[in-house]
Amino acid sequence: MKRMTMASLVIASIISAGTARAQAPALNGVNDAEKARVSALVTEAAKEGALTYWDTVLQPATKNALLPAFIEHYGLPKSFRIEFSEIAPSNMITRLEQEAKAGRATVDVAAVASPIWVAAQARAGALMKYDSPEYKNYSVVAEAGLVEVGSYAFNGAYVFVPLWDPDKVKVAGDSWKDVLGVLQEGRVSVGNGAASDATIMTYIGLKTAMGKDYVEALAAKKPVFIPKSETIASRVVAGEDTMAFMGMPTRAYQMNQKGANLKYLLPKEGVTLLPQNFFIMANASHPAASKLWFDFILSEKGQKIIVEKEAMISGRNGFVSPLPDYAPPISQLHLVHIDWNKMTPEDLQAARREWMAIFKQ
Amino acid sequence: MDGDLQAVTLLAQQPTRQHDTQHRRLERWAPGLAVLLGVALALIPVAATVLRSLMVDGSDALTIVNYQRLFADPRVHLAARNTLVIGVFVTLGSGLLGVLLAWIVSRTDIPGRKTFELLNLVPFFTSPYVGAMAWQYLTAPNSGLLVNLARNWFGLDLSYLRINSIGGVIWVLVLFYTPFIYLFVIGPLRNLNGALEDAARVHGLGFIDTMRRITLPLLAPALLSGAIVVFVTSAGLFDVPVILATPYSIPTVPALIFESIGYPSDFGRAAALGSMMMAVIVLLIVLQRMYIGQKRYETVSGKGYSPRTAKLSRITRAACFAVEIFYVGFGAVLPLIAVLLVALSPLWRGWFDPARATLENFRYVLEEFDLTRHAIFNSTFLSVLGATLVVALGFLQAYRLQSRQGWIAKILQPVLSMPNGIPGIIFGLGILILLIRTPLYGTYWIILIAYVAHYFPFAMRSLGAVLLSLSPELEQSARSCGATWWQTLRMVVIPLARPGLIATWLMVFIILLRELGSTILLYGQGTETIGVAMLLLSEQNFHYVAALAIVQVALLSLAFALLSRNSKSLFQ
Structure with missing residues (x-):
C-alpha cells in the first residue's frame, strides 16, 4: 500500500512538473x-x-x-x-x-x-x-x-513633426516658427491631406497651436504631398526634400539604423498625438x-x-x-489638446476641405 | 500539312448519329454563346457604372447631382485638361516613334534589325509603374541619378528636366506605349505592296511625300486602331501619374477616380468620372470607324508582291541606328539599370555606392515579406488561367464573327471591342460596383472576371486576323470528308492557327502579369498580385519595390523568351 502511495506521488509529481513546464507564460500569475x-x-x-x-x-x-x-x-x-x-x-x-x-x-x-x-x-x-x-x-x-x-x-501613438538631414539644413531653435524659416520652396513635403486622417488631424493641431496664418505660410512654400511616412523620410535621405514638415520619428529611427542621419524636433508650442x-x-x-x-x-x-x-x-x-x-513617454510630450470624441466625420471633412483650399491640393 | 492529312483520315472515323447531333449542337451554341457572353461582359459593367453615376450614397433615386458637382469642380476641369493633354501627346509621340521604329526594322537595311525588332518590345514587358519609378530615380530634380551624374561629372544642370510634371508623365508613357503602335503597324508595313510606293516614286514623289501620301494613308486603319488604344489606355492609366504627378498637385482623371474610391470614398463621383471618360472613348471609336469606313485600304491581292527594303545612305543608316539606340537605351536599358541599382542599395542618397551594395532587399522581398510569395503565385495563376480563358473566348468569338458576316456581326463587333478601350481602373470600378455585394468580392474570381471581360477583345481581334488568313477551303474540305465541327476545329483550324494562338496567349499573359488598373480595386486579403504587392511595398520602401520589379522582369523575360520564339507569328 505504502509502495503504491509512493508510486502515485511520483506519477502525480511528474504530471504536475510536466504541466508546469507546458504552462504558457500568459497563464502565469493570473x-x-x-x-x-x-x-x-x-x-x-x-x-x-x-x-x-x-x-x-x-x-x-x-x-x-x-x-x-x-x-x-x-x-x-x-x-x-x-x-x-x-x-x-x-x-x-x-x-x-x-x-x-x-x-x-x-x-x-x-x-x-x-x-x-x-x-x-x-x-x-x-x-x-x-x-x-x-x-x-x-x-x-x-x-x-x-x-x-x-x-x-x-x-x-506617433506624432508628425519636422524631420531633416542636419548635413543639408540647420534648424536653430525649438519652435514651429524656426522651422518655417528654413523651408525651401518646393523642397518640403507634407502628408496627403486629401486621403489621410492623420495629416488632417495634424493640420487641426497645428492650426490650434499656431493659427491659420502659419499654415498658409507653409502652403506658400509649395510642399509636395506624400502619402506614406517611409517615403517622406526616404526623400529627405536622398536629398530630394530638405525638410519633411510632417515626418515621423519612427522612420528617422529606422533609417538612422541603416546609416542615415535624420533629426527631428518636438516644437515647444506642442504636437498632435x-x-x-x-x-x-x-x-x-x-x-x-x-x-x-x-x-x-x-x-x-x-x-x-x-x-x-x-x-x-x-x-x-x-x-x-x-x-x-x-519614443518618449506621453507624459513628457507637450500635446495640443483636441478632443477627438467631440468631432464628427463631417467636422473632419470640413477640415479636409479647408486644407485642400489652403494647399490647392 | 498535318491538318489536311488528319482531315482526310477522318473518313475512317465516321461519327455516330448521336455524336453527330451533339457536335451540331456544339457548333451552333459554343461560338454563339461566346459572343453572347462577350456582349454581357462588355455591357453589364459599363451599365452598372453609368447607373451608379446617377445615384448618391444613401439613396436609390436617380439624379444627375454627381455630374453637376463634377462640372462645378475646378479640380476636375484641370484633371480633364491634363488627361487630354497626356492622351494626345502620348498618342502623337508613341505614334511617331512606333511607326519610325517599325519602318526601320521592317523596311530598311540597318545592321542588327532582327535584334532591334525584339529589343523594341522590351518596354512593353516592363510595368509602367516600375518605369515611372525608375525615371523618378533617374531624373528627380535634386536626387536623380542622371541629374547627379551630369552635375558631378560634367558640371551640367539637368534640373530643367522636371520629371514631376505633365511633360514627365508624357515622356514615360511615350516610352512605354511606343511598342503598342509598333506592334499595330509592323505587320501592315511588312505586307504593304511595294509596287504602290514604286509607282509614287516613278511619278516624281520624293521619300517624304511617298511616306505622307502613300505609306501612311495605307497604314491608317492599323495606326488609328493603335492610336485609339494608346490614347485611352495612356489617358486612363493611374499608376504613372500617381508617382510622378499626384504628389505635386497635378490631378488627372484616373488619379481622381482612384482617389474617389479611396477613403473618404464617393462611388457616385468615381462612377460619374468613369462614365464621362467612357463617353469620350465611345465617341472616338465611332469617329474612327466612320473615318475608316469611308475609304478602301486593300493592297493585298492575288498577285505576288514583296515589300521593298530601302537602301539607306550612310548618314540615314546612322540616324536610324541612333533612333534605335535612343529608344532601347531610354526605354529599356536606363530604367532597368536604375531599378537594379536601387534594389541593391540599403538607402538611396541619389547615388549608387558599390561599397554598400546589398542583396538584403531581395532577401526581404523573397523571404521575409509573406505577400511576395502569395503575389507571385496569384499573378501566375490568374495570368495563366486568365490568358487561357481570354484566348478560348476570343477564338470562339472570332470564329463566329468570321463565319457569319451579317448585320448582326457588324453591330456586335464594336460592342465586343469596347472593353479593350476602357481604362483598367474604370473597368475595375464597373466590376466592383456590380459584384461588391456578391460572394465573389475579395476572391480570385472577381479579378479573373475583370481580366477576361477587359481583355477578351484583344484576343478576339488578334485571332480574327489569324483566322482571316486561313483559307475557308481547308475547313470545307474537312467537313466534306465527314469531319464534325469539333473535329475540324481540333484537327484543322487549331493546328493551323497554333502560332497565332500561342503568341496571343503569351501577349495576354504578359499584360495580365503586370496588370494593376482593375486589380487595385478588386483584390482582397490573400488575392494580391505582383502589381498590388508593389504598390503595398511602395508604401514601405521603394527599394523593396525595385527588388520585386527585378523579379517581375525575370518572369516577364521568360515570357519574352518564349514570345521571341513565336515572334514571326506575333509580327505577322
Whole structure:
C-alpha cells in the first residue's frame, strides 16, 4: 500500500512538473477565472490556426518579431500564422468599408490612426465588443478619450513633426516658427491631406497651436504631398526634400539604423498625438485568435517589441520606453489638446476641405 | 500539312448519329454563346457604372447631382485638361516613334534589325509603374541619378528636366506605349505592296511625300486602331501619374477616380468620372470607324508582291541606328539599370555606392515579406488561367464573327471591342460596383472576371486576323470528308492557327502579369498580385519595390523568351 502511495506521488509529481513546464507564460500569475478564459481562447485559436492583421504603421519585420513571441506567450502551435499587411490608411479604410458593404470579413484585427472614423465604426456596430483585461492598463489614455473601453484601444501613438538631414539644413531653435524659416520652396513635403486622417488631424493641431496664418505660410512654400511616412523620410535621405514638415520619428529611427542621419524636433508650442487605434472587426473570422492578439499587443511584452522596432509611443500606464530619444513617454510630450470624441466625420471633412483650399491640393 | 492529312483520315472515323447531333449542337451554341457572353461582359459593367453615376450614397433615386458637382469642380476641369493633354501627346509621340521604329526594322537595311525588332518590345514587358519609378530615380530634380551624374561629372544642370510634371508623365508613357503602335503597324508595313510606293516614286514623289501620301494613308486603319488604344489606355492609366504627378498637385482623371474610391470614398463621383471618360472613348471609336469606313485600304491581292527594303545612305543608316539606340537605351536599358541599382542599395542618397551594395532587399522581398510569395503565385495563376480563358473566348468569338458576316456581326463587333478601350481602373470600378455585394468580392474570381471581360477583345481581334488568313477551303474540305465541327476545329483550324494562338496567349499573359488598373480595386486579403504587392511595398520602401520589379522582369523575360520564339507569328 505504502509502495503504491509512493508510486502515485511520483506519477502525480511528474504530471504536475510536466504541466508546469507546458504552462504558457500568459497563464502565469493570473487567477483561475482568467486562466480558464485564456485557456479556452488558446484552444479555440489553435483550431483557427491563423488570423489576419492589417496595420498602417507596423512593418512586416515587426510582425515577424511579434509572431514567435505571441506563439510562445500563449503556447500556440508553431504552425500558427498571421496574414499581415502594412497598408496606407486610406487604402485600409476603403477596404474595410468595402468588406462591410460586401458583408465579408477577411480582416480580423486592424490598426489605423483615425479616431473619428474608428469611433463611428464602433457606434455602427462594426467593431467587436471585447472587454480585454488589458484595458485596465490604459486607464490614463482612456480618461483622455483616446481609448474606448470594450471597443478599441491603441497599439502605439506617433506624432508628425519636422524631420531633416542636419548635413543639408540647420534648424536653430525649438519652435514651429524656426522651422518655417528654413523651408525651401518646393523642397518640403507634407502628408496627403486629401486621403489621410492623420495629416488632417495634424493640420487641426497645428492650426490650434499656431493659427491659420502659419499654415498658409507653409502652403506658400509649395510642399509636395506624400502619402506614406517611409517615403517622406526616404526623400529627405536622398536629398530630394530638405525638410519633411510632417515626418515621423519612427522612420528617422529606422533609417538612422541603416546609416542615415535624420533629426527631428518636438516644437515647444506642442504636437498632435496620433493614436494608432487598434480594434477587432465585429465579424472577424478568427475571433479567439483575434482576442488573444489584441491582449498580447497591448501587454507589456507586446508593447516592448513594438516600441523597440517601431519607436512608437506607448499608451500603457507606467510603460518605460526602451527608446526614449525617439519614443518618449506621453507624459513628457507637450500635446495640443483636441478632443477627438467631440468631432464628427463631417467636422473632419470640413477640415479636409479647408486644407485642400489652403494647399490647392 | 498535318491538318489536311488528319482531315482526310477522318473518313475512317465516321461519327455516330448521336455524336453527330451533339457536335451540331456544339457548333451552333459554343461560338454563339461566346459572343453572347462577350456582349454581357462588355455591357453589364459599363451599365452598372453609368447607373451608379446617377445615384448618391444613401439613396436609390436617380439624379444627375454627381455630374453637376463634377462640372462645378475646378479640380476636375484641370484633371480633364491634363488627361487630354497626356492622351494626345502620348498618342502623337508613341505614334511617331512606333511607326519610325517599325519602318526601320521592317523596311530598311540597318545592321542588327532582327535584334532591334525584339529589343523594341522590351518596354512593353516592363510595368509602367516600375518605369515611372525608375525615371523618378533617374531624373528627380535634386536626387536623380542622371541629374547627379551630369552635375558631378560634367558640371551640367539637368534640373530643367522636371520629371514631376505633365511633360514627365508624357515622356514615360511615350516610352512605354511606343511598342503598342509598333506592334499595330509592323505587320501592315511588312505586307504593304511595294509596287504602290514604286509607282509614287516613278511619278516624281520624293521619300517624304511617298511616306505622307502613300505609306501612311495605307497604314491608317492599323495606326488609328493603335492610336485609339494608346490614347485611352495612356489617358486612363493611374499608376504613372500617381508617382510622378499626384504628389505635386497635378490631378488627372484616373488619379481622381482612384482617389474617389479611396477613403473618404464617393462611388457616385468615381462612377460619374468613369462614365464621362467612357463617353469620350465611345465617341472616338465611332469617329474612327466612320473615318475608316469611308475609304478602301486593300493592297493585298492575288498577285505576288514583296515589300521593298530601302537602301539607306550612310548618314540615314546612322540616324536610324541612333533612333534605335535612343529608344532601347531610354526605354529599356536606363530604367532597368536604375531599378537594379536601387534594389541593391540599403538607402538611396541619389547615388549608387558599390561599397554598400546589398542583396538584403531581395532577401526581404523573397523571404521575409509573406505577400511576395502569395503575389507571385496569384499573378501566375490568374495570368495563366486568365490568358487561357481570354484566348478560348476570343477564338470562339472570332470564329463566329468570321463565319457569319451579317448585320448582326457588324453591330456586335464594336460592342465586343469596347472593353479593350476602357481604362483598367474604370473597368475595375464597373466590376466592383456590380459584384461588391456578391460572394465573389475579395476572391480570385472577381479579378479573373475583370481580366477576361477587359481583355477578351484583344484576343478576339488578334485571332480574327489569324483566322482571316486561313483559307475557308481547308475547313470545307474537312467537313466534306465527314469531319464534325469539333473535329475540324481540333484537327484543322487549331493546328493551323497554333502560332497565332500561342503568341496571343503569351501577349495576354504578359499584360495580365503586370496588370494593376482593375486589380487595385478588386483584390482582397490573400488575392494580391505582383502589381498590388508593389504598390503595398511602395508604401514601405521603394527599394523593396525595385527588388520585386527585378523579379517581375525575370518572369516577364521568360515570357519574352518564349514570345521571341513565336515572334514571326506575333509580327505577322
